[in-house]
Amino acid sequence: DVKVTQSSRYLVKRTGEKVFLECVQDMDHENMFWYRQDPGLGLRLIYFSYDVKMKEKGDIPEGYSVSREKKERFSLILESASTNQTSMYLCASLGGGALYNEQFFGPGTRLTVL
Amino acid sequence: AQKVTQAQTEISVVEKEDVTLDCVYETRDTTYYLFWYKQPPSGELVFLIRRNSFDEQNEISGRYSWNFQKSTSSFNFTITASQVVDSAVYFCALRFNAGNNRKLIWGLGTSLAVNP
Numbered sequence: 010d011v012k013v014t015q016s017s018r019y020l021v022k023r024t025g026e027k028v029f030l031e032c033v034q035d036m037d038h039e040n041m042f043w044y045r046q047d048p049g050l051g052l053r054l055i056y057f058s059y060d061v062k063m064k065e066k067g068d069i070p071e072g073y074s075v076s077r078e079k080k081e082r083f084s085l086i087l088e089s090a091s092t093n094q095t096s097m098y099l100c101a102s103l104g105g106g107a108l109y110n111e112q113f114f115g116p117g118t119r120l121t122v123l
Numbered sequence: 124a125q126k127v128t129q130a131q132t133e134i135s136v137v138e139k140e141d142v143t144l145d146c147v148y149e150t151r152d153t154t155y156y157l158f159w160y161k162q163p164p165s166g167e168l169v170f171l172i173r174r175n176s177f178d179e180q181n182e183i184s185g186r187y188s189w190n191f192q193k194s195t196s197s198f199n200f201t202i203t204a205s206q207v208v209d210s211a212v213y214f215c216a217l218r219f220n221a222g223n224n225r226k227l228i229w230g231l232g233t234s235l236a237v238n239p
Contacts, residue, residue, distance in 0.1 A: 114168040
């Protein structure tokens with residue numbers, strides 16, 4: 010069964026802290042994505058990765074960075090968290106040899122920055 | 124421009140009613156893919172269906188059905204005899220076929236409340 014896991018369901022951090030959000034998939038997928046979801050704004054793509062150590066900016070990369078050292082793990086990093094980064098963060102993976110396949114999502118991390 | 128519009132922000136129905144969620148898309152590509160996802164209160168997006176632009180056949184899966192019409196650029200989703208467990212946010216998404224494009228264009232979602 011397909012599985013995408015995220016390290017935390019809920020996270021509370023302080024302004025200025027460095028925050029790591031981890032995502033792991035067990036499907037050997039090449040592509041992984043980080044989205045944030047805010048009321049009224051839908052899902053917005055932050056970064057994605059199409060291979061180990063490869064990454065591309067999405068639509069809203071400012072204030073974020075990512076790391077993909079192993080195929081199964083994709084980390085989202087908030088270098089210095091700010092209150093406007095309070096949001097729901099969703100990780101997804103895509104594979105199966107065809108880019109038109111569906112993305113599989115993790116359960117999400119609800120991050121609050123105080 | 125590539126765009127997905129879900130004009131209905133919120134819908135509220137009573138159990139057993141039928142409900143249709145609208146999705147209108149824009150793309151210049153002739154090859155593209157459309158998706159529907161469900162996001163229940165637990166938060167995890169669940170894939171429901173994928174349709175490619177060359178397949179206009181309607182799809183039925185239990186109480187769920189999808190009507191794809193290229194002439195109106197719409198990919199609407201109908202739930203028949205709705206149940207409380209159908210309460211969720213539903214997203215429509217588009218993948219256009221530009222080279223190695225991996226990105227999806229998402230609608231803003233429709234929040235469906237099914238009341239007992």
